[in-house]
Amino acid sequence: MRLLKALMALQESSGAVTDASLRELARAENVPLYRLQGLRSFYPVFRKEPGAPVQVQVCRDVVCRMAGGADHCHQVRAALSDRQDVEVTEVSCLGLCDQAPATAINEHPVQGTAARIRACATGDQPLPDAPMPDQAERGLTDPYRAAEEHYGSVRDLIDAGSPDAVIQALKDAGLRGLGGAAFPTGMKWDFTRRAPGDEKYVICNADESEPGTFKDRVILESHAHLVVEGMLIGAWVIGARRGIVYLRHEYGRARRALETAIGEAYRTGALGESVFGSGFAFDLEVFVSPGGYIMGEETALLEALEDRRGEPRNKPPFPTNAGLYGKPTLINNVETFAAVPAICRHGADWWAAQGAGDYKGLKFVSVSGDVARPGVHCVPWGTTARQVLERCGGMADGRALKAFSPGGASTAFLPADRLDTPLDFDAMQEAGSALGTGAMVFVAEHRDLLDVTLAQVRFFRNESCGKCVPCRIGSHKAVEMVEQVRAGAAPTTSVSLVELHQTLAKTSICGLGQVALLPLVDALRTFPDDSSLQALKGGQA
């Protein structure tokens, strides 16, 4: 973390990480120059030369593309082309899909058209305050009514609980990783607890960056104390003394909320050398990511924390046994940690009873796209996609639904006739997709499905780290092949997207490459009659 923090400090203080500053840093830290170049050039936050004083970052990904139109980025650029003091860049999903089309002006979120972006970027209009999350809606997994009660779960555990009982409760509750991978949480905690070694770590993966996903931002902004407590309980269970929240760079308000919660926890004795006087020590800090979707891949995240390029590791070994600095490391998503205090306080049965029917627990969903009221909702597991849509006011402008993605860019789109599928990992899989992070993107009848799914593939291509061949080259070729067909050019290959996808899915190191072509390739199968996809069918699919 030391080198990346030093680079971030340079970037922040002088607007760039120059060659001269890196030479100085190399001498001071006694590291070779190449290592610093590897870092500076990998992470998008760093730039070699300072830019214009006003930085306008326009989201180019699917939800904002739907809201702003395919030429939205171009329009923003054109609207500001006369301003020397403004630099416009197109960036990957900002995690503001509920405020689409989203732009960040000097890291401040702004929603709207090119004209509004210009007004805000030039100072003609003040920068707006981002809407505050609705506390009541998001409070369902908070077992506390007042701040004085915070950390009650961990206090009780330290007094009279047992680590094994916590693991059992998580297993009984049926809690699975809510960052998309759905690995059983109790099992992960058990592996990490039983992994040999005195030095262990707890890491919260708060690098939420997948288009359509913004629930972790809202949880952190409104209930950071639950995340802190979930990590604290994890540390107590596995025997860790140190924890790190790996937070995505763009989440400024979440960062402030988290730092406030951590400060408060230190003041009240929930964190520090002796948690509530028990002798159990736990220190927690926030590490702000220097950027990039791939950092949410847990081993890429570990590489960053070890001051290397964020390129995923080959697994096994898994982080539960060999994580940060090769030590056993418990890594969970924001929402997963946030669910733990309530499960400990009220019990696994209570958690299970929150679900609909036979489904257990509560789930935060990020809803965006062509819906009347996009946003984050906390719903019982087993709620159907239709009920979620109704809760968001139905489709925008009364349009008919064409397709919906239940779990984010890495999950396949389903047709409208699967709207009664319950929100559940297995049920969504049976329906032909996956629940992923619970990022539900609804797409209306008039949309060009090829444009929508190609936007997802472009996202993965743009965010590929470049380490392994299939992802680095395959994602690029796929986009090129589709763009050739869309432009009406004669295809220059007889290789099909399906064949390409199979090689990426089977041979890529990490999940990014494995799913990079999935949204598009799967749409060819699920929507055989869609007119926009027909162009790809002539020998291409």
Place this chain on the structure above:
Amino acid sequence: MSAEQVNLTIDGRDISVPAGTSVWDAARALGIDIPALCHDPRLRPVGACRLCVVDTGQRNLTAACVRPCEDGMQVVTDSADVERHRRMLTLMLLSEQPAESAREATTGDDMLYALARRYGIEAVDLPDGAEGCPRGADQSSPVIAVDHQACILCDRCIRGCDEIQHNNVMTRTGKGYTARIAFDLDAAMAESTCVSCGECVAVCPTGALTNKAVHGLWLRRGEGDGA
């Protein structure tokens, strides 16, 4: 103290190896040749090229060079599926290669071209990524030619520079499709701290790093130039 042994089968043949042995090494001990471009027994394996993928019965294929053998593992190194994916990976790499390989033209041992021959690839049936050589070249060094277009980012030169020679000069720079190798803070090779030891050329599997002809090269300025 003897290391713990693990027993597994590779292509139906039983083998016992010390725990921690890679599938690639175990297969080699059986005389089974698993292709690889990024792996070299002298270097720490990185599993980047994915050509050594094998089937261990899991959901995805696994890179043999980085996969430790496990007790009871059943490995298939040459199924039709595995070979199909290796061929596709070779095709992807070839679609980014320049028209001529400097290594093939000189020492004739370009490992990527050897794979192309192994898989009978004559025409590259993917969009051409090498037209106009967009990745460029670095001819600044008097003794080593760098052709970024021929680079497959296998990381061998970087590990050779770092781990065999301990010269600490090379890195990958950038990210994703446009990533490439670089020296120091992305300096020209001749202006970097490179000492021209030649290790990167020796370990490079393609035409990305090759020796330049030294005929007529003056070793010291002024010598023989009449000055």
